[in-house]
Amino acid sequence: MPGADSDGGDLSRGVLRGAEWWISRPDGASGRLPVVVALHGAYAGAEQWRRKLDLDDAHRASGARFALAAIDGGVHDYWHPRAVGRDPRSLVLDRFLPLLAREGLDVARPAFLGWSMGGYGALMLATEIDHAGPVVATSPALWSRFEDSAPGAYDGPTDFARWGILGNHARIDRLARDRVRVDCGASDPFVPGVTELRRELPSAKVRFSPGAHNAGYWKRVLPAQLAWLDARV
Structure with missing residues (x-):
């Protein structure tokens, strides 16, 4: 069940099918707020990522008029169905979004x-x-070939072909609206994948700036990302 956060602020928490979740609401917010679903990186969960990037503090400081919500998606499941039976995709779309609606949020056009x-x-x-809303991808883990992907990120070449982004024309076409922002540090190992995404998806707002694949860079670009989302949700 959700409960008040001991650190103060409008932060609620709960557990859904064994996955911990949290929701950060703007101070003094009322009504059915739009929601941005925050997806954590590998080898951590939603709560660890909240603390790693001070997400709820940054969210409240931004003055954004949306709720920010996150749920555990598995430490290395890459947010898609896995052969072992875990399915973070379904957890988010079929379970978490309805939970957010029950929590009083507007999920008609969820952002990510x-x-x-x-x-x-x-x-x-x-x-x-x-009906997805705007999307912000920070240092996204993108590969052009299954052979180059991180061990365990996909169950095999067929899995990569189905769930990958680069070279997947059906997915690229569905993103080809003026609603995608990508930020990546110039020293990040995913620069090649982000560069390829910019070529395949020229409508995306791709920004390279000094930084690496770490919390320092991610926290530095977060305020601008939250403002970008706030203008579009």
Whole structure:
């Protein structure tokens, strides 16, 4: 069940099918707020990522008029169905969004924000529903070939072909609206994948700036990302 956060602020928490979740609401907010679903990176969960990037504090400081929500998606499941039976895609789209609606949020046009594994997940999940809102992918884990992907990110070449972004024309076409922002540090190992995404998806707002694949860079670009989302949700 959700409960008040001991650190103060409008932060609620709960557990859904064994996955921890949290919701950050703007101070003094009322009514059915739009929601941005935040997708964490690998080897951590929603709560660890909240603390790693001070997400709820950044959210409240931004003055954004939307709720920010996150749920555990597995430490290395890459937000899509896995052969072992875990399915973070369904958890988000079929379970978490209805929970957010029951929590009083407007999920008619959910937006997505993610980092690394979650950056890829934000792009991928936005292609899975017709009514997705804006998408922000930070240092997204993108590869052009299965052979280059991180061990365990996909169950095999067929899995990669179905759930990958680069070279997947059906997914690229579904993202080809003026609603995608991608931020990546110039020293990030995913620069090649992001560069390829910019070529395949010229409508995306791709920004390279000094930084690496770490929390320092992600926290530095977060305020501008939240403002970008706030102008579009």
